[in-house]
Amino acid sequence: xxxxxxxxxxxxxxxxxxxxxxxxxxxxxxxxxxxxxxxxxxxxxxxxxxxxxxxxxxxxxxxxxxxxxxxxxxxxxxxxxxxxxxxxxxxxxxxxxxxxxxxxxxxxxxxxxxxxxxxxxxxxxxxxxxxxxxxxxxxxxxxxxxxxxxxxxxxxxxxxxxxxxxxxxxxxxxxxxxxxxxxxxxxxxxxxxxxxxxxxxxxxxxxxxxxxxxxxxxxxxxxxxxxxxxxxxxxxxxxxxxxxxxxxxxxxxxxxxxxxxxxxxxxxxxxxxxxxxxxxxxxxxxxxxxxxxxxxxxxxxxxxxxxxxxxxxxxxxxxxxxxxxxxxxxxxxxxxxxxxxxxxxxxxxxxxxxxxxxxxxxxxxxxxxxxxxxxxxxxxxxxxxxxxxxxxxxxxxxxxxxxxxxxxxxxxxxxxxxxxxxxxxxxxxxxxxxxxxxxxxxxxxxxxxxxxxxxxxxxxxxxxxxxxxxxxxxxxxxxxxxxxxxxxxxxxxxxxxxxxxxxxxxxxxxxxxxxxxxxxxxxxxxxxxxxxxxxxxxxxxxxxxxxxxxxxxxxxxxxxxxxxxxxxxxxxxxxxxxxxxxxxxxxxxxxxxxxxxxxxxxxxxxxxxxxxxxxxxxxxxxx
Amino acid sequence: xxxxxxxxxxxxxxxxxxxxxxxxxxxxxxxxxxxxxxxxxxxxxxxxxxxxxxxxxxxxxxxxxxxxxxxxxxxxxxxxxxxxxxxxxxxxxxxxxxxxxxxxxxxxxxxxxxxxxxxxxxxxxxxxxxxxxxxxxxxxxxxxxxxxxxxxxxxxxxxxxxxxxxxxxxxxxxxxxxxxxxxxxxxxxxxxxxxxxxxxxxxxxxxxx
Numbered sequence: 001x002x003x004x005x006x007x008x009x010x011x012x013x014x015x016x017x018x019x020x021x022x023x024x025x026x027x028x029x030x031x032x033x034x035x036x037x038x039x040x041x042x043x044x045x046x047x048x049x050x051x052x053x054x055x056x057x058x059x060x061x062x063x064x065x066x067x068x069x070x071x072x073x074x075x076x077x078x079x080x081x082x083x084x085x086x087x088x089x090x091x092x093x094x095x096x097x098x099x100x101x102x103x104x105x106x107x108x109x110x111x112x113x114x115x116x117x118x119x120x121x122x123x124x125x126x127x128x129x130x131x132x133x134x135x136x137x138x139x140x141x142x143x144x145x146x147x148x149x150x151x152x153x154x155x156x157x158x159x160x161x162x163x164x165x166x167x168x169x170x171x172x173x174x175x176x177x178x179x180x181x182x183x184x185x186x187x188x189x190x191x192x193x194x195x196x197x198x199x200x201x202x203x204x205x206x207x208x209x210x211x212x213x214x215x216x217x218x219x220x221x222x223x224x225x226x227x228x229x230x231x232x233x234x235x236x237x238x239x240x241x242x243x244x245x246x247x248x249x250x251x252x253x254x255x256x257x258x259x260x261x262x263x264x265x266x267x268x269x270x271x272x273x274x275x276x277x278x279x280x281x282x283x284x285x286x287x288x289x290x291x292x293x294x295x296x297x298x299x300x301x302x303x304x305x306x307x308x309x310x311x312x313x314x315x316x317x318x319x320x321x322x323x324x325x326x327x328x329x330x331x332x333x334x335x336x337x338x339x340x341x342x343x344x345x346x347x348x349x350x351x352x353x354x355x356x357x358x359x360x361x362x363x364x365x366x367x368x369x370x371x372x373x374x375x376x377x378x379x380x381x382x383x384x385x386x387x388x389x390x391x392x393x394x395x396x397x398x399x400x401x402x403x404x405x406x407x408x409x410x411x412x413x414x415x416x417x418x419x420x421x422x423x424x425x426x427x428x429x430x431x432x433x434x435x436x437x438x439x440x441x442x443x444x445x446x447x448x449x450x451x452x453x454x455x456x457x458x459x460x461x462x463x464x465x466x467x468x469x470x471x472x473x474x475x476x477x478x479x480x481x482x483x484x485x486x487x488x489x490x491x492x493x494x495x496x497x498x499x500x501x502x503x504x505x506x507x508x509x510x511x512x513x514x515x516x517x518x519x520x521x522x523x524x525x526x527x528x529x530x531x532x533x534x535x536x537x538x539x540x541x542x543x544x545x546x547x548x549x550x551x552x553x554x555x556x557x558x559x560x561x562x563x564x565x566x567x568x569x570x571x572x573x574x575x576x577x578x579x580x581x582x583x584x585x586x587x588x589x590x591x592x593x594x595x596x597x598x599x600x601x602x603x604x605x606x607x608x609x610x611x612x613x614x615x616x617x618x619x620x621x622x623x
Numbered sequence: 624x625x626x627x628x629x630x631x632x633x634x635x636x637x638x639x640x641x642x643x644x645x646x647x648x649x650x651x652x653x654x655x656x657x658x659x660x661x662x663x664x665x666x667x668x669x670x671x672x673x674x675x676x677x678x679x680x681x682x683x684x685x686x687x688x689x690x691x692x693x694x695x696x697x698x699x700x701x702x703x704x705x706x707x708x709x710x711x712x713x714x715x716x717x718x719x720x721x722x723x724x725x726x727x728x729x730x731x732x733x734x735x736x737x738x739x740x741x742x743x744x745x746x747x748x749x750x751x752x753x754x755x756x757x758x759x760x761x762x763x764x765x766x767x768x769x770x771x772x773x774x775x776x777x778x779x780x781x782x783x784x785x786x787x788x789x790x791x792x793x794x795x796x797x798x799x800x801x802x803x804x805x806x807x808x809x810x811x812x813x814x815x816x817x818x819x820x821x822x823x824x825x826x827x828x829x830x831x832x
Contacts, residue, residue, distance in 0.1 A: 016654075018647070018650055018651060018654060018660070018662075120665075122665065146661070146688070175663065175688065175689075178663065178664055179661060179662065179663040179688045180647065180650065180661070180662040180663075181659075181660065181661040181662070181685070181688070182654065182659060182660065251687075251688075254686045254687045254688070255686075255687045255689070257686045257687075258686040258687035259687075323687070323689050323691075324687055324689065324691050325691050325692060345711065346692075346708070346709075346711045347707045347708060347710065347711065347739075347745060347749075349704050349705075349707055349708040349739060350704070350728070350730060350731055350735075350736035350737065350738065351730065351736070352637060352672070352673060352674045352705075352728045352730070353673060353728075353730070354638070354671070354672055354673035355671065355672035355673075355728065355729055357671055357672075390729065390730060390733050390735060391729070391733050559732065559733065562729060564672055564728070564729055566732065567727055567732050568732045568733075568734070571734065583734075585734075592768060
């Protein structure tokens with residue numbers, strides 16, 4: 001957060017609080033006596049660390065990326081302290097290099113890793129299933145179904161992690177992270193770290209050392225499976241209607257209970273390793289067994305491999321949430337019952353995709369990029385990914401954090417015949433650059449790429465709510481912290497000083513000229529924009545604008561800026577002197593939300609946009 | 624379809640309007656009365672201007688946090704077209720409280736899509752009872768467009784399975800803790816919302832007669 005957050009006195013024990021899954025995990029982390037918590041922001045996981053940072057007696061940090069956050073947590077756990085790290089699902093792809101060897105060393109202090117899967121893709125580039133990591137890394141994995149369970153399982157996970165000296169993964173989904181429900185909380189129990197004990201055979205993973213730890217990992221697998229068989233987190237609801245029994249986990253278990261109140265259900269709270277014998281015994285009590293799991297058929301495949309007959313993804317979708325509206329028709333069909341139909345079809349209403357904010361500094365960048373022809377634009381992850389949309393259509397690729405760099409270099413080196421004269425441009429934000437973009441830029445420099453990099457420094461992790469990073473000059477508590485100098489950083493990576501420009505994205509002519517010149521030069525250039533995100537305190541509002549109705553000629557230049565405060569009030573067809581038919585778009589500005597950035601004023605040919613007369617009563621723009 | 628003991632309220636609008644806060648206040652009121660409650664959102668990217676639909680379920684014991692289409696007891700729409708977008712979530716003949724203000728997205732301004740001509744008429748044609756009023760105009764009259772969500776909460780007050788005072792207390796408690804200077808104006812906004820709802824119900828009755 002941009003502002004300094006007040007330290008608050010946590011609610012007393014036994015309070016029943018309305019908490020999101022993220023808030024519940026944060027409370028449990030604090031109560032567990034955790035000493036170190038680290039994360040990189042990412043929806044839907046972000047609030048876990050934001051909330052932890054407000055608790056006393058716990059060190060918390062925004063790390064530069066998920067891998068570093070996990071390594072920080074590993075160090076603390078090696079020192080015998082309890083530690084926590086959290087991330088969105090794709091974060092573990094970055095952190096997994098550490099995880100896959102951590103499983104060999106194990107831990108001393110309890111280490112809990114919360115991974116938030118974005119089932120249903122509300123805010124992500126893919127929908128991967130983090131339960132794979134439990135299998136891949138041979139570590140136990142807990143799956144809560146709501147906030148209360150997230151709270152309880154986090155506390156259990158710390159104890160379990162310490163007892164078996166293994167990191168525990170807490171698998172969450174958006175439908176836990178962002179759902180609020182009642183949670184009964186407890187109190188903090190301090191936990192004293194034992195201190196780091198030198199033991200090279202365990203902490204230094206050379207090939208010889210690691211080779212000796214692998215059999216220990218397989219032994220641990222057996223212990224973990226035995227634990228899962230008797231775990232109180234795996235419960236059976238006998239039910240009276242034995243036609244279909246369910247094995248379910250996470251929010252999908254809630255949906256099963258909601259949809260089939262009389263059905264037998266085995267709930268997997270400790271779902272990796274799967275308690276196969278418990279499931280086998282349960283399967284014997286029901287006519288048909290259906291596995292309800294989001295997203296991949298992991299438990300299903302393991303049951304089938306163990307000879308337990310079951311259904312799963314053959315009747316349920318492999319994508320998205322398994323909510324009652326999905327489950328009820330699928331099970332009705334399985335039982336040969338009439339399939340319930342929706343009462344009324346949804347109305348046809350235009351889509352309303354997220355937009356860039358009024359006065360966002362990225363608007364100037366994308367307005368400019370949309371004016372320049374012959375570009376291939378390699379994009380990245382952040383608010384500026386929205387540049388792919390209307391009206392700019394000025395972003396051609398997005399894959400993963402920091403990928404704009406390597407992909408731009410690949411687009412340059414792998415040019416096809418039709419790309420011979422194309423200019424390659426990469427767009428990346430400050431936080432994404434520090435997360436994983438720096439290495440890519442170094443690669444471009446080292447290998448002589450011909451790429452123009454636009455580094456959009458808005459001093460915040462914008463998309464997730466304006467968190468701090470090493471480029472903002474503030475730490476997680478909003479206190480002053482060392483601030484990266486991006487111009488010096490890219491120069492030290494080898495970009496020539498004369499190829500580095502710092503420009504104000506609200507100065508359209510300067511921005512246009514700088515980009516036009518740099519894309520012509522066949523070497524790497526970096527153009528840094530330096531205006532803050534409009535949602536953080538650094539942004540200072542200016543006097544708002546309005547449109548003089550009688551002066552607007554309908555040219556529509558301001559509409560191309562893409563600011564949501566500009567509304568078209570009237571369209572007219574007109575014939576130009578050249579005989580070409582054009583559509584005129586007459587506009588108004590929603591003065592009550594305009595913050596006076598002037599981006600729309602600059603392309604306005606007839607000077608029809610002027611500072612608003614604020615002495616008049618504010619009117620709403622209506623259509 | 625769904626458990627009769629559970630009340631399902633769907634609150635919809637666009638990011639930045641205070642939809643999620645309004646639903647949270649409603650949830651707190653239900654909890655204050657001893658209900659179990661779950662609140663969940665489909666909010667899209669953490670950006671402004673996108674579609675937001677917030678589900679609130681309360682009763683003796685709530686399992687799934689999601690309201691199924693065709694089972695909502697009350698739909699509260701903070702924006703005209705958004706109310707239309709979600710009205711199929713209602714039970715047949717159920718009540719809609721609708722802010723008639725139109726917030727036009729860039730895709731409409733760019734001429735890529737049309738804004739529906741008359742969302743109110745379309746919702747009524749589906750057989751739902753609608754109380755429609757301009758909550759944004761009421762909020763602006765009170766001096767701050769951000770009061771819109773309290774106006775909408777006021778409009779809900781007479782349609783809940785508990786007395787209006789419980790909801791008002793829940794709102795005022797929140798403001799006394801965070802912005803004490805906003806308590807009085809929120810009380811006014813709440814009462815203005817209640818009055819707007821009653822007037823809308825009356826107009827509807829008069830039209831019918």
